[in-house]
Amino acid sequence: MVVTKEDIMIVVGVDGSVQARAAMAWAANDAFRMHQPLKLVYAVDRQPYQIARFPDADRPDRLRRTGQKALNEAVALVHERQPSVEVTTALEEGPPARILREQGRTAVEVVIGSRGLGAVTGALLGSVGDHVAGQAEAPVVVVHGGQRPAHGQIVVGVDDSPGCAPALAYAFQQAALRSSTLRAVHAWRRPVQAFGTELPHEAGEDRVAREDMVTACLQPFKRHYPDVLVVEDVRFADAVEALTRASQEAELLVVGSHGRGSVSSALLGSVSRGVRHHTPCPVAVVR
Template identity: 65%
Template sequence: MIVVGVDGSMVARAAVEWAVNDALRMGESLRIVHAVDRSPYQIGRFPNAAVPDALLREGQRILREALALAHERQPEVEVTTWDIEGAPAEVLREQAKGAAEIVLGSRGLGGFAGALLSSVSTHVAGHVGCPVVVVRGDHRPVRGEVVVGVDDSPGCEPALAYAFGQAGLRGAVLRVVHAWQLPVHAYAPGVPYEMDEVRGAQQQIVRDRVGMFTGGYPQVTVVEDVRPALPVEALTDASAGADLLVVGSHGHGTVSAMLLGSVSRGVLHHTRCPVAVVRA
């Protein structure tokens, strides 16, 4: 099951389109969820009964429109709608149990598609076990490439596995990006570094990681992209021609990081393609 959060915004519509297309590729059902959040009205001056009917009616309208869109795009996908009371982040955390992935818009009117880099990201991508896909509102042509960031830690392996699966389902090329930098002490006088050896070692990191998955995905063409660069710059640059960018949410190297760390935060701010955050 794939879960997508909606709030009536344009980016939420884009998230529904992405989610239903992915549900078709993965052979999954789709659950469209809207959170009825009464918390802004539950203060002393506003009785609880002042707005619930309007909130419920609006939620049902949003769900009807999202359901119609999903059926229009992929009529063969099984789709259900859920209107649930609670804070959006808490609702999504609960819905993530047993889900193949969670899909969200990156901007919106509030609720799920609202400020992703604030409370929703903290409570969803940082705490759920399934991949969280962040979708922008702009439509992009199909590029035929999936990009994934890897480092030298086992924490990047779930992201790499997810990326291989997505590339295989899409018939896309998989670009494996590894960004590296010399340590600060490398620039100290008298510290010798053989750059060919350094580059070779970094290339071997990618080969070792990729080799764990190529046997299961013989149809996927892999491009090993190893470059001396800052991770955010490398991933953002590579994602310009991608349909999806995949990053890990944990790791000890330069590419994978927690969602609220500098790499994932930078990627979510600067890339225009959908981003999948996969926890280790």
């Protein structure tokens, strides 16, 4: 597939919900920072209306009209928040998750609300998020409703798997764009010892090895982003719990979509799903 400059943009899922409006607001601000255009996408899913209890022959046209109305309102919201951002719209036929994955093939990122039942799609974006995050080729940002104070900090989960590098690249970019501190969190639980108890020096050596791993993972990105202040945060804790706590004072949490490293005991694939449901700030899942 040939990708042109016109294909590169930020894609936002629209469904008419409060959470989708929050996603649009977040995406508009990110588009302004990144100097990227926005594409607002509404998926018309006819499946719920193709059964006998919906005999109204005019319903398909009404579905599209309702979808177009939601897109028009979304455009007005973006222009109100960031007038200089270029906006296009797409009214597509099909399941929301598939449409967003297709639209996100060449996107800078895909932004969706954490949940919300749209009048047209009949699909909960919370469940759509599970099908889009980790499968879309672009980073997927899941935004919760409601406003949060600006804490000036980005949190990123770190392990030693190959899948961690794209998450770090995205996190450093976001921190640089926002002039925010980047907190790199690595958490682990040691396996239960089959025989005897663990000696203190063994636990100490394990922690030093993990701290060295985190430093090594961050070093290439620190050289590329010398102005980003980085805090290395290595914790003996459950990964979801540690990232959720760290994100209480964060503007964005970034995690990889999968990856089990030889040092890390945390599977970021399961972690990414866990934090999406427990973290109050927006969560970016990066492949």
